[in-house]
Structures are given as structure tokens and as C-alpha cells.
Amino acid sequence: MTVTITSAEVHDVRFPTAAAGDGSDAINRGDYSASYVELRTDDPSGAFGAGFTFTNGRGNELTCGAIRALAHHVVGRTVEEIVESPVAFWRSLTADVQLRWLGPEKGVIHMATGALVNAVWDLRAKLAGKPMWRLLAEMPTEELVASVDFHHISDAISPAEAAAILDKGLVGLKERLAELEQEGFPSYTTSVGWLGYPDEKVRALTRAAYADGWRAMKMKVGGPVEDDVRRARIIRDEIGPDALLMMDANQVWDVDEAIANMALLAEVEPYWIEEPTHADDVLGHARIARAVAPIRVATGEVAANRVIFKQLLQAEAIGVCQIDACRIGGVNEVLSVILMAAKFGVPICPHAGGVGLCEYVQHLAIFDYLRVGTSLDGRMVEYVDHLHEHFVDPVRTRGGRYLLPEQPGYSATMKPASIAEFSFPDGPAWR
């Protein structure tokens, strides 16, 4: 019995977060938004696939438009033919002979690819009756390998190497799953140190987060460095010497500036410095990584595609690989990055926050641990306590850890009432 994708409904959904100062950093100040798509089908159960890409407000109409421009590669297909030829399907989106020029494989057009590809995977998981992490973790090795486009990364990983990693990941999988079901997945919180917050708010939030069980916290840096040092001391003072303090510069520094500023910030013993410079600067990240060690360099939330991740790994530019679920081309491309990171021995710590990113990436991190990385050492998922209430299957946390999602799918489905309320520009929230 085949299931045909019959239509793609696109929604421009925006939450007015900019006014509150939430999510402010050295370079972004946004209204967290989703270019959200539901793929309708002819399945008698009414099953549909939900996917989205995250944006920062203005311009969300462009990613919505790009989803519409690409949708003809999805609508009319059967789920079976996509499952049969996953790379051919993926390339129909990424190598469209006209649209490819608009990237290639980057920015608006690639983010839209991510939304559509993720919606297909959400549909697959719902039809299989499994949460996405379980669908992936239980998938035969050959099917996972067949989902990866090795084009332009074959100099870093071969299909045979990927298969070996995935086969090895079957060993002990049940024990790791039992552990996660008991303990949840480690995470850290970014909610304590946005640049928009005054010192006393940072102190109070840090104290509250520590009391709630968080032992890893991230602050934004990239303002005047003396302010960054002062705020870092407040957090370190509150969390003691053993908890982890991460820093995120959101690309604001030049290469030499990053090295100089991290020399000053080293006194609070940061665990990592995230996005120390321009996201495209592989060589710059590599220079910074050599200079700031043992502080790790982390990046990935705006890494454009698998080719950038490949180079970050080849150049030993990152010690932490921050995949994003919908900046790059959806589950298929994320799989390629997870596999390369495993080969290069770099742990995955997904980027989350925004709207819906926590819902997405928990599945990827759980799959990575169960089937690829096989160790929790250095693995955590970002957590931001924003906007979960708009999702049908929101993340659940306990004591600083994510609990395993249980509902079928990729946790990407938004509540119809939220879509209606926050649709831009005509929803009640924006009128």
C-alpha cells in the first residue's frame, strides 16, 4: 500500500520575541520564527509530515517562498519511492538545475530543503509509529548509509567507513537505551546569560538554574570584553569550579581578536568558545583552536552544509560539532555530519533554542549516542526554555536532562491554534 504526498501547506509563523530581549546576542535580535510546512497525504489515517526551518523574523517569507519553490519535487511522490531512492530524492532538491544557483546548498534555499526533507522524515516516522530517534537507531545499516549523499565528502568518509561505524553502534545499543530511559539525555542551558540581560538577572537566573539541577551553562560574549569578563565571573561564582561554563561569541570577533579575548576570558576556565569568528572561516577557526586549547572551539549552527563541516573536521578546527536540524538539508545531511564527526572523534552537541529546535535535535542527539557516538562523554544538547508550548509533542526535561520523546514522528508538529495565532502578518498576534 503506497502513501502519496498530495500537497504542501506552508505557514509563515512568527513569535514576537525581539521586544522581550530574549535571544539577544552580539549579532542577532529576532522574532523567533518558523517557515513551517505540512505535507498532506492520501493515507486513510490522515497522517501528515511536519517540518520547518527556523529563522529570526524578517525574511521568514523568503524561506517560506523557497519551500514553495521546491515543493514540486515532493508533492506527487510516494513515500515508498523516497525510501527506495533517498539520495535521488535529496538531490532533486539540492541539485535542481535552476534553483541550485541560489545557494548552492546554503542559505535560504538550503534551509527550505531542510524543512521539506525533515517533513518527509517526520511522515516516515509517524507511518512507522516510532519517534524519529528510534526509527533511525533501529534502521538497518545499509538503509542509513543509502540515505547519505557522499558527493563532495568522499575524501573524508566512504560508505564502507560509515557502515563500519553504524555496525559497531549496534553493540551495546540496548544498554545505552536503557540508560537513557532511566536517566534522560544530558543537556545545558543557554537561558542564563543573554547579552540583553543585566548582571543581577544573570546572577539570579544562574542560581535558579543551578538549583534546578543544571551543571552546564552557556553565556553570550562579544560585547566589550571587560563586560564579558565581569558577567563570566558572576556565573562562575554561582556555579562553582566543577560545573561547565560555555561561551558563545556569535561570530562577532575577527580571528586575532578572538584569540586575544579568549586569553582574557580563560581565567574562568570556559569549557568551549562557540562561534568565535565568521561561520565560513574554517582556517580561522583552526587557528583559534590551536591558540585557545585546551578550551574547545565549537561551531555549527550556521555552518552551511556538510562540506563546511567536513573541512572543520579535516582542519581540526572544532572540538565540539554543533549540528543544527534545519540549517542544512535535513536528516539526510545531518546523518553525513554525525558520521564524519564520529570518524574524526569529535562529539556532537546540537544547537537548539529558537523555536522548535530543541524538539528536533533531541532525536538526533539520542540517535547519535545510541548508534554512532556510543559515549556520553562531552555530549549534551542545548536547552532554551522558550516556545515549547506551541508544539504537539514538546520536549520534556528533568534535572537538566531531556527525557526521551515517545510519540511517533520528529516532534515538529505545531498546534493548529498556535499556527493561527502567530501567522504573519494576518494572525491575531500580529494584527
Place this chain on the structure above:
Amino acid sequence: MTVTITSAEVHDVRFPTAAAGDGSDAINRGDYSASYVELRTDDPSGAFGAGFTFTNGRGNELTCGAIRALAHHVVGRTVEEIVESPVAFWRSLTADVQLRWLGPEKGVIHMATGALVNAVWDLRAKLAGKPMWRLLAEMPTEELVASVDFHHISDAISPAEAAAILDKGLVGLKERLAELEQEGFPSYTTSVGWLGYPDEKVRALTRAAYADGWRAMKMKVGGPVEDDVRRARIIRDEIGPDALLMMDANQVWDVDEAIANMALLAEVEPYWIEEPTHADDVLGHARIARAVAPIRVATGEVAANRVIFKQLLQAEAIGVCQIDACRIGGVNEVLSVILMAAKFGVPICPHAGGVGLCEYVQHLAIFDYLRVGTSLDGRMVEYVDHLHEHFVDPVRTRGGRYLLPEQPGYSATMKPASIAEFSFPDGPAWR
């Protein structure tokens, strides 16, 4: 007397080129299109600025939409305040706290930035009564340096280094200009070897181009390598041993594949191999460059921004720097790339073709020679004989060389009749 930009009129202009097989290569098959903008002003002369970014057809509505999304940073400004604070103006487009997320500085949003920034420069040149190349070549060093955003490239070039290059470029400028006025600017043709053409058409076109005076020709590669070798032999056979034969793979190869295929193609002594692999793969280009020397590696037409160019130069990955006029953020960012290339000793050979790209880049190449590079050794502008008739001030060539543009502006203004005829989807050509 101030001139205020009063509105931005955006046009989605598409030419139905895909059906003819023109412009077909290993990865693109497009309807050459322009996301075209005219900035109207309150100047009594009626002066307006014209700019565009080039796309390949489908999706041109996205770059048009991005121009509209960015236009509020331009409309309402005076030309004088932009001239006064060029980097502040440029960053208002590239560092918009919400739109930046859609790049950053890449793809749809950055191409739209290029269209708007170029329209402002076209307006400046028209108001000054000079062709763009002359406006730039005669501009004081400090004003040129002040037009460059050194953010994220300061590890490769400093303002002082840029100023020294530009000052040195004043020496002998008059003599170089007299030479260009006499001889024109060297170019090469890409019209002989598109993948869509049969062998005998390649032979006939090559013979005709040689007879017309062309001594440098580019062919597309990236099909079955034995076909590429056969076609390359035809061209070499026609042009003799002394003319230059360039090859363009349009990113289709993996890194090791590029190295292997170039070993086979080396027999015809190619001058350069262009886009041998994925445009984002700086490390891959560097490996290929080491392996195929003395054949040069060339790239740039889809290099996303100055940070990618910086790394290509730092890694010694390219021997030819192929700036594009409207893929990156317009004249300001192109200036930064031209200056970095000069510092690293790599000649500029701009990417052209498509629609209007020849019109744009001739100005950049002439400026580069007059004021920055100061040698014609290894410098040529791509030439494709398509769609020039739609421009008010089209390129003119003689014996394989571009003649100097004489009209004020950036040669970007399209004929109103062409805009009307080819507007998508409602123009007569598309109805």
C-alpha cells in the same frame, strides 16, 4: 545639494534560454534571469541607480523578495550619507539583526545585497558623470579604503596594506589607461564548448572564434571524462599550441575525482581548471591545486563572500581569482577581494556570461588593472555573447578584447522594453 533615494522598483526579469541549450553545463541548465532594481531619486535630472543580481531562472522571485526585504535600508537615505559612511551603510544590509540569519552573507540574501549595493554605486557614478571603472580608478585612496569592510578579513589584509596597494597603483595609471583606450581589455570566450553542444558544433564555433581573434577559450567538462578529453582535443586541434584552453567543471567532481580527471585532461595542456569541486571546499581546492600544478585552479563565481575568498588565497588554493559582480555584496565587497588578491599575488579574471555580468565586470577588471593589479599578465575577462541587446549601454568587443565603457554608471541599466517583454510571469515572452 543632497540626493535622496525615494523608492526601489524591483523587477523579476527572465530570459527563456534553457530551451536553446545555451548555458548548459555539468550542473546548471537555466533561464538566465535578473532580479533587477532601480533606485529612484529626487534628483531633478531624473537620475536613478540600476542594479541586479543574476539567477538561473526558477527562484528569481526569491532574490527579488530579498531585495524588497532589504530595501528599507536604502530607501530614504541620501547619497551623501552613504558616501560619508560606506561601511555603516553596507553593514545595515549585511548585519540586519534579523535578516542576517538567512545567510549569513551568502545565498539569496547576500545576492540581494549585491543588487542594491551595485544600484547605489551605479547611481553614484551617474551623478558623477563617469563610468564606474573611472569613478573607482580616480577615487582617493582613503575613500576606497573606507569603502571596504575589514571585519573578518583583518587577519589577511589591513587598511594600511590596502592603502599602500592603492597608492602604488597611482603610479603609471595614465599610461595603463592610454594602453587600454588603444587596445581594449583582454578577454576569453566561453561560447564554444557548452556541454549541450555536439562535437561538430564545438569545432565550428572554435574555428569561428579563432578567426574572430580569440586566443583564449573555455570549455565545460564534467561529463564522462572520455567525452571531455575528446572535445578538448578538438578545441586544441583548432586553436593550436599557443592559444589558451581553459576548463570548467562547475563543481561536479569530488576532490580525488578532480585530481584523477585532470591527470587525463593534462595532455591538452589546460591553462586552468575552474570549479573543480564544491565551491565551499577551500581545503579541497588547495589539495587539487597542489596535485594539478602547473595547471592553475580557478574559482569564485559562487564563492559566497570575502571570507571564502580570503581562505582560498590564504590556503594557496587558487591561481586565478574569479570575482563575480553580484554574487557577493556588491562593489564594496568586491573591492575587498580585489585588494586581497593583489596582496596574495593572484590575478583577477572575473566571471561573466549569464545576463548582464559582462556589462558589470568589465568595470571591475579595468579598475583592477589600472589601480590595483597594474599588469595584464594573466588577466582576462570572460566573454559570452548572450543577451547584451537588453542593456542601454552594452559591452563592445573588438578582436577578442573589451572596449572601455564610456557612458556614466555601471552599465547595469536595462532597456524598459526588455523589462516589460521578459517580466515574469506576466510579460509577453512568458504568457
